[in-house]
Amino acid sequence: MMFRPATREDISSIDKIYLKIHNKEQNNELKVGWIKGVYPVRKTAVDALERNDLFVYEKNGEILASAIINQIQVDVYQNGKWIYDGNDSEVMVLHTLVVDPDKGGCGIGTKFVDFYENYALESGCHILRMDTNEKNTAARNLYKKLGYREADIVPCEFNGIPDVNLVLLEKKI
Known part of the structure; x- marks a missing residue:
């Protein structure tokens, strides 16, 4: 099992x-707040791959999870009630963490967040941010x-999904 940057060959598995x-x-088996055909879609993964910020968790040749990790803060972050402040070069953001729902409950999400935190530290970032519906x-x-603080809940349109209350989360490491 390993975390690694995604490749073009991984896109179908992520999709x-x-x-x-x-x-x-x-x-009604999950409550995520996403809309099929709106977000996330194959293009979400392809765009991240082209930016070189798409990562996967692979076990025995099978992609079980993916996430986008970069320093791009969503526009609604500007008005968030953050406690931990820093310039953009000090902030790492986790986006669109997905775990194959057939493999859920095995700690893969926790392992991916741990990978994200280590990646942030290796990149010189001590302020972590993410969001969820x-x-x-x-x-x-x-x-x-995992120690993340809910900094704010911001109403917005999120990646084409209307009427989202976006929970902004943060942690300092």
């Missing part, structure tokens, strides 16, 4: 994870357990 999550959301209680509970 399948997105689709599994969307299907489970439509069947207010509806995504599973993610909110995980991030709280």
Whole structure:
């Protein structure tokens, strides 16, 4: 098992994870707050790959999770009630963390956040930020357990999804 930068060959696997999550959301098996065909979509992964900020978790040749890790802060972050402040070069952001829902409950999300934190430290960033939809209680509970503070909840349109209450989270390491 390993974390690594994604390759073009990983895009189909990542897209399948997105689709599994969307299907489970439509069947009321998950509550993430995403919309199939709107966000995330294959282009979400392709754009991140082209920016070189898409990462995957692979085990036995199978992609089980992916996330986007970079220093791009979503525009609504500007008005967030952050405690930890720093210039952009000190902030690392985790976006679109997805775990194959058929493999959930095995600690993969926790391992990915640990990878993110180590990656941030190696990059000289001590301020960590991320966001999630207010509806995504599973993610909110995980991030709280991992020491992230809910800094604010901001109403917005998020990646084409209307009427989102975006939970802004932070941690200093």
